[in-house]
Amino acid sequence: MKIEKANAGFLTNFEVLDFLRSRGAKTDPMGCLGAVAASECKVYEYLLKTPSCNQTRESINEFVTRCDTFKLTNADKLNVINWRPSSAADAYAMIEECGKRFSKDDRGEACNEDERVEEFLELVKEAFPSPPPKPEEMTE
Incomplete structure (x- = not known):
């Protein structure tokens, strides 16, 4: 190569x-x-x-377009695309200063941080297909 x-x-x-x-x-x-x-x-x-x-180019493009209101950096977007957070704990671990950044809406006004995180997770859920089951989940 x-x-x-x-x-x-x-x-x-x-x-x-x-x-x-x-x-x-x-x-x-x-x-x-x-x-x-x-x-x-x-x-x-x-x-x-x-x-x-099970991602597609379309789902990635949709996510990148729709996540503009969250002011994510390119590194944040890459982490989310690669690992698809499904809980608030995942989002906080993947997005640098998530709490501080999500405590303001796209207009810079104060808002409920937890609601913004849930809104973000809903966007991720809508944009990307469900992740594959983990091996331990398949045996249960």
């Missing part, structure tokens, strides 16, 4: 997964021989267990 333009920007997990799919990555190690490196197959296999496995 050749680097065309160093530091051109960040990639979402979805974009990496899409790239690996286009190169022919598979979960079967024997099916990967020749087409892609074994390490790429491992990355592909890992990404299939993350929320990126």
Whole structure:
């Protein structure tokens, strides 16, 4: 693989997964021989267990467009796209200074921080499909 333009920007997990799919990555190690490196197959296999496995370009674009009122940084957006928070605790862990930033609405006026976080989580829920079940959830 050749680097065309160093530091051109960040990639979402979805974009990496899409790239690996286009190169022919598979979960079967024997099916990967020749087409892609074994390490790429491992990355592909890992990404299939993350929320990126069932995202689409449209859902990502919808989220980016609709989240403007929350004044998220590009790094915040990337974290949310990659990990799809489903609880307030997840949002606080992913978004830098979430409490401080969500205590003001898009006009800069004070508002209820908890309500803004719930509004944000509802946006995430509407924009992105449900994440894949975790292995321990599948056995129950």
